[in-house]
Amino acid sequence: MSKDVANKNIKLARTLLLVAVAMFGFGYALVPLYDVLCEWKWIERDRPDDIKKVPEVAYQIDRNREVTVEFMTTLNESTPMKFRAEKKQLKVHPGEYYTVNFYAENKTDNAMVARAIPSFSPAVISSYFEKIECFCFSEQTFKAKEAKIMPMRFVINPALPEQYKTITLSYTFFDNTEKSVKK
Amino acid sequence: MSAVVAEHDHHDHGPAKGLLRWIITTNHKDIGTLYLLFALAMFFVGGAMAMVIRAELFEPGLQFVDPAFFNSMTTMHALVMVFGAVMPAFVGLANWMIPMMIGAPDMALPRMNNMSFWLLVAGVLLLASTLLMEGGAPASGWTLYPPLVLQTGKALPFAIFSVHLLGISSIMGAINIIATIFNMRAPAMTLMKMPMFVWTWLITAFLLIAIMPVFAGAVTMLLTDKFFQTSFFDAAGGGDPVLYQHIFWFFGHPEVYVMILPTFGVASTIIPVFARKPLFGYSSMVYATAAIAFLSFIVWAHHMFTVGMPIAGELYFMYATMLIAIPTGVKVFNWTATMWKGSMTFETPMLFSIAFVVLFTMGGFTGLMMAIAPVDFQYHDTYFIVAHFHYTLVPASIFILMAAGYFWLPKWTGHMYNEKIGQLHFWLSAISVNILFFPQHFLGLAGMPRRIPDYAIQFADWNMISSIGGFIFGASQLLFLYIVVDTIRGGTGEKVTAEVWEDASKHSLEWTLSSPPPYHSFTTPPTSIPTEHI
Numbered sequence: 001m002s003k004d005v006a007n008k009n010i011k012l013a014r015t016l017l018l019v020a021v022a023m024f025g026f027g028y029a030l031v032p033l034y035d036v037l038c039e040w041k042w043i044e045r046d047r048p049d050d051i052k053k054v055p056e057v058a059y060q061i062d063r064n065r066e067v068t069v070e071f072m073t074t075l076n077e078s079t080p081m082k083f084r085a086e087k088k089q090l091k092v093h094p095g096e097y098y099t100v101n102f103y104a105e106n107k108t109d110n111a112m113v114a115r116a117i118p119s120f121s122p123a124v125i126s127s128y129f130e131k132i133e134c135f136c137f138s139e140q141t142f143k144a145k146e147a148k149i150m151p152m153r154f155v156i157n158p159a160l161p162e163q164y165k166t167i168t169l170s171y172t173f174f175d176n177t178e179k180s181v182k183k
Numbered sequence: 184m185s186a187v188v189a190e191h192d193h194h195d196h197g198p199a200k201g202l203l204r205w206i207i208t209t210n211h212k213d214i215g216t217l218y219l220l221f222a223l224a225m226f227f228v229g230g231a232m233a234m235v236i237r238a239e240l241f242e243p244g245l246q247f248v249d250p251a252f253f254n255s256m257t258t259m260h261a262l263v264m265v266f267g268a269v270m271p272a273f274v275g276l277a278n279w280m281i282p283m284m285i286g287a288p289d290m291a292l293p294r295m296n297n298m299s300f301w302l303l304v305a306g307v308l309l310l311a312s313t314l315l316m317e318g319g320a321p322a323s324g325w326t327l328y329p330p331l332v333l334q335t336g337k338a339l340p341f342a343i344f345s346v347h348l349l350g351i352s353s354i355m356g357a358i359n360i361i362a363t364i365f366n367m368r369a370p371a372m373t374l375m376k377m378p379m380f381v382w383t384w385l386i387t388a389f390l391l392i393a394i395m396p397v398f399a400g401a402v403t404m405l406l407t408d409k410f411f412q413t414s415f416f417d418a419a420g421g422g423d424p425v426l427y428q429h430i431f432w433f434f435g436h437p438e439v440y441v442m443i444l445p446t447f448g449v450a451s452t453i454i455p456v457f458a459r460k461p462l463f464g465y466s467s468m469v470y471a472t473a474a475i476a477f478l479s480f481i482v483w484a485h486h487m488f489t490v491g492m493p494i495a496g497e498l499y500f501m502y503a504t505m506l507i508a509i510p511t512g513v514k515v516f517n518w519t520a521t522m523w524k525g526s527m528t529f530e531t532p533m534l535f536s537i538a539f540v541v542l543f544t545m546g547g548f549t550g551l552m553m554a555i556a557p558v559d560f561q562y563h564d565t566y567f568i569v570a571h572f573h574y575t576l577v578p579a580s581i582f583i584l585m586a587a588g589y590f591w592l593p594k595w596t597g598h599m600y601n602e603k604i605g606q607l608h609f610w611l612s613a614i615s616v617n618i619l620f621f622p623q624h625f626l627g628l629a630g631m632p633r634r635i636p637d638y639a640i641q642f643a644d645w646n647m648i649s650s651i652g653g654f655i656f657g658a659s660q661l662l663f664l665y666i667v668v669d670t671i672r673g674g675t676g677e678k679v680t681a682e683v684w685e686d687a688s689k690h691s692l693e694w695t696l697s698s699p700p701p702y703h704s705f706t707t708p709p710t711s712i713p714t715e716h717i
Contacts, residue, residue, distance in 0.1 A: 003328045009291040015356040025432060027400025031415060034426050076419070117418045123491045137421070169288045174419030179412045 005136065013107040027047060045162035059095035062158050066091050069156075071100065074171035079175040080107045081114065083148075094158040102150045104173065113180040114173050115139050121168040131168065136171060139180065197702050198608065200570075206301075209293035210702060218593075219588075225267035225307065228580075230657055231280025232260035237619075237653035239636050240646050241669040253636035259314065261325035265590045266349045267307045269576070272584050273445040274299075274356045277384050278596065281360065283606035283693035283700065284378045286369030288710040291362035299355035306348030313338035313345075315526035324634055326431055329424050333409050340410070343402045350395040357388035357395075367691075373648050375469070377714050378691050379462065382469050383448030386476045390437045390444070393480075398434035401427060425490055432483035440479045445573065446474055446583040447514055449450055450536050452691065453590050454518050455716055456684050458525030458535035460694035464517040465717040471517075472509035478507050488559045497556040504554035508547065512703065529606035530670065530684075535586035538613045539579055546574030549624065564634075564710075567627025571618045582612070585663060592667070593683045597699040600675035601667050608666065611659035618652025 069092055071085035082105040092098055105111045116136045120126045135150035142148065156167075198204045198213065208214060208455060235256050239247050248256070257542055278296065282289055290296050313320040318336010327342075335342065356499065364377070364385045377385075398497050404415040405428070414420025416427045447468075455462045462468065484500045492500075518540050527533070549571040553559050560567055583607075622645035627633075631642045638646065679698045681688065688694035696704050 004290075005366055006365045011298060012362045012365060013295070013358050016392055020354050020358075020392050022396075023393050024396035024400050027397040028404075029432050030433065031395075031426065032405075033427060034423075066673075076646055115419055115421070124494075172418070174417075176419040179414065179417075179420050 011107060054153070056097060059155065059158050061093055061095040063093055065094055065162075066093075066157055067094060067160070067164065068166045070166065070168045071102075071116055073102070074132065074170065074172040076172050076174045079114065079173055080112075081142075081173055081174050081175075082107060083106060083171075092156060094156045097132070097155045099133075099151050099153045102152060102171070103147065104135075104140070104142070104146060104150060105147035109144045109146060111141045111175045111177075112175065113139050114142065115176050116171045116173045119170045119172070121170070122164065125160065125164055125167055128157040129169070130155050130157055130166075162170060189687070194589070197252050202577050203243055206456055207297070209289075209297050211290045211293070212595075212702065213298065214224075214290075214300055215275045215277075215279030215297050218271050218303075218525050219279060220305065221300075221307075222268050222272035222275055222584075225271070226262055227660070227664070228311075229260050229263035229268055230660060232263065233653065236260065236659050237584045239651040240638070241650040242638050242647065243643050245637055246299050247711055248636070250636045251319055251322055254324075254634060255314070255320040257634050258321050258324055259310070262310060262321075262593070263307070264576075265325065265327055265438075266346075267303075269442045269584070270353065273302055273384075273387075273442070274353075274360075276380075276449070276584075276587055277356075277360055278593075279589070280474065281363055281384060281688045282367065282693055283696060283704055285364065285367065285372050286692050286705045286712075287363060287367035288703060288706050291367050292359045295355050296359050299359065302348050302352040303353070306352060307349065308346045309341055309345035311341075313341050316341065326428075327405065328425050329405060329408065332405060339644050340406060343406050347399055348401045350399045353391050353395050357391035360384055360388040361392075362668050367554070368707070369551060369712070371710060371712045375466065376717060377449075378713060378716055379451035379468055380445065380448035380466070383472050383558070385446045386472050387444045388440050390441050390456065390479065390656050390700075394434045394437045394441075397430060398438075400409040401430040401434065406432075418452055421468075428487050428490060429484065432486045433480075433535075436480040436483045437562075439572070439575070440475060442580050444476065446539070446580045447472065449583045449587045449590075450518060450539055451514075452716070453532050453536045453586055454486075454521050454540075456590075456687050456690055457530060457536075458522045459526050459686065460521055460525040462517070463520035463523075464513070467500070467513055468517055471513040473512040475507060477682075478503065478510070482507065482693075485554055485556075485559075486554045489563045492698050505551065508511070508551055509545060511547055515540060515547075520658060531600075531602060531609055532586040532590035534606070534609045535582045537587070538609070539582045539586070542574060542578035542582070542616070546571060546579060547576065564632055566623040566625035566631045566633055570620050570623035570627060573623070577620065578616050582616075585609075585612070588663070588667065590684075591693075592670045592694060592695075592699070593674075593679045594698050596674070597672050597679060597697075599670075599677040599679050600670040602664055604666055606670075608659060608662040611662070612656060615652045615655035615659060618657050620652070622646075622649045622652075684716070688712050 022180055040177055070089045071087070073083045073085055075083055081104070084103050086101045086103065090098060090100060115138070118136045120129065131154045132150060132153060133153040135152065140148070197516050198210065205213065205217060207302045237249060238252070239253055246541060278290065300323065316338045318338060320338055321332060321335050321342045323332035323335065335340070337691065364381060372634060380551050404413065406419050407413040408415055414422040416422045416424045418424065449461055451468055482500060484496060488497060488500070545568045549567070553562050553568065553571060589600060589605055629642065631638055681695040681697050683698060692713060693700070
């Protein structure tokens with residue numbers, strides 16, 4: 001192999017190596033990119049920012065329609081907590097505001113940091129389900145054996161298409177004590 | 184080192200003596216041989232794991248292995264076959280054939296070539312070592328989805344580091360191939376005269392450089408989530424496991440084309456030789472390959488239609504995926520047109536290639552079925568998808584690797600393989616592979632989930648038939664092992680000519696060299712380029 005070709009080879013190899021390193025960075029860039037894309041209005045994803053302290057919009061209450069909202073509470077793996085909603089389900093009118101209390105208790109003798117993640121079924125209704133106040137997404141600190149009543153205030157936008165008669169709202173509590181402490 | 188120095192002193196020297204030759208070699212033919220033999224060994228290791236899977240699924244109920252080990256088997260079978268068998272086999276072919284096909288003396292970066300092979304061995308051994316660890320080998324499926332994969336025992340960091348090594352090895356191999364093709368071609372070998380195998384590998388190498396680092400990044404995030412308190416995919420810390428699926432499939436979809444594009448290249452090389460016609464639509468083949476490679480980057484979420492995507496997303500990924508059928512169709516029609524009115528003969532490499540065209544097309548069609556987002560909800564995570572990708576990998580990639588073996592073994596060794604046993608190997612494989620995988624379509628449509636060690640009794644009959652096909656297929660591959668060993672040791676004893684196959688030297692440069700080719704070939708570039716393949 002002549003020196004000339006050898007130099008060309010090494011130069012090209014360096015360039016390609018840079019591309020590979022850049023692609024490694026691109027993998028990480030997908031993380032913020034994912035969040036940005038999920039902000040787009042047409043992507044139905046429940047975000048922490050959705051729960052803003054906005055003044056309650058007064059909707060026209062639709063007394064003729066009734067939507068059943070079901071509440072599910074789950075503990076991830078062996079999260080040592082008690083967690084339940086005050087009622088299993090609620091019949092609501094679109095446009096009217098409701099408050100449901102959730103009850104959570106730390107069963108351990110130590111302080112605990114936990115976080116609840118919500119999920120909807122069917123997923124598409126999340127943009128019609130407007131939460132005014134919620135305990136989800138943000139870290140909740142519990143003292144040893146502490147119990148909390150956590151209210152969730154919501155309204156169903158009357159624009160909700162007719163075919164949705166039942167909505168399931170599920171919360172899962174994750175124990176995040178270890179990671180929070182180490183940070 | 185001395186061998187490398189010696190290379191510059193005497194151009195006509197042979198390989199170093201003894202076992203050390205294989206460890207320090209920088210010769211593209213030696214490294215190609217190492218890759219191919221390693222891939223063959225891993226094919227049998229991964230195959231043995233598949234036999235464990237099929238034995239357990241022979242009847243409903245738990246027979247031989249415990250469920251955790253069964254899940255390790257499905258995971259390790261996939262990882263070994265993808266990263267240990269199919270990809271290294273194609274890199275081995277690239278090492279052997281690309282320099283000879285483009286009239287180059289060797290690969291562009293011979294020492295890096297040696298290193299990328301030995302890193303591959305290290306990576307696969309590290310992966311295999313996880314089988315002996317507390318908590319067992321990874322059992323989450325080859326996609327390594329969190330949170331499940333984070334429940335792996337002691338094996339997790341080892342498996343992740345092994346993925347890093349395999350990734351570095353592939354990237355180095357890809358850089359070497361690109362540099363070889365761009366800088367080392369004989370002056371008369373213009374890009375649009377390159378054999379299709381070279382073209383498909385050039386495009387594949389770019390795919391590898393683009394995706395392997397992304398996968399390395401994804402598994403590094405898993406590692407830091409588990410051990411360094413990050414929360415990329417951990418909902419407790421505000422992360423999202425679905426993000427992993429997006430990153431993984433951004434790698435994963437091009438990755439499946441890494442395994443199929445060189446397959447296309449070999450098929451486009453073999454079919455014209457035995458049809459005794461030029462390849463139909465050479466330039467359309469080149470453009471179709473590039474189009475498939477491009478599309479592979481923008482369709483990833485069709486692997487996750489059921490994850491809860493907006494309708495717009497489902498529609499986009501559905502239509503984009505269907506677009507792939509167009510360039511792929513171009514290829515299938517071109518191969519068919521190449522055979523049309525050709526003076527065909529049916530030696531073993533051609534038989535495997537024809538079976539590839541037919542059976543790959545079936546795998547492609549089931550892929551098209553699953554591209555339809557609303558019906559994918561029925562097929563997702565069932566045996567239907569298992570049947571689909573095994574059709575595109577076993578009677579496609581594996582068959583073409585077998586075809587390549589039969590096609591080039593006489594060139595590599597200077598000996599002819601036993602055609603009778605070759606034909607027997609083909610017919611046993613072609614029939615049993617269908618007994619093995621065709622019933623899995625029915626199982627999937629009936630709702631049998633993938634990655635389970637036990638199943639409801641209504642799935643019993645087809646599973647038993649599938650397992651029987653699996654055992655026949657597995658056993659038949661021992662014939663290939665026999666043929667490889669036999670051919671290396673002298674084969675039929677028949678003296679093979681330089682071109683081995685009738686008029687092959689009109690198709691590609693390697694057939695103008697002696698069989699076996701000299702240790703250093705094309706030290707001066709060839710002046711005339713065969714153009715029959717165009």
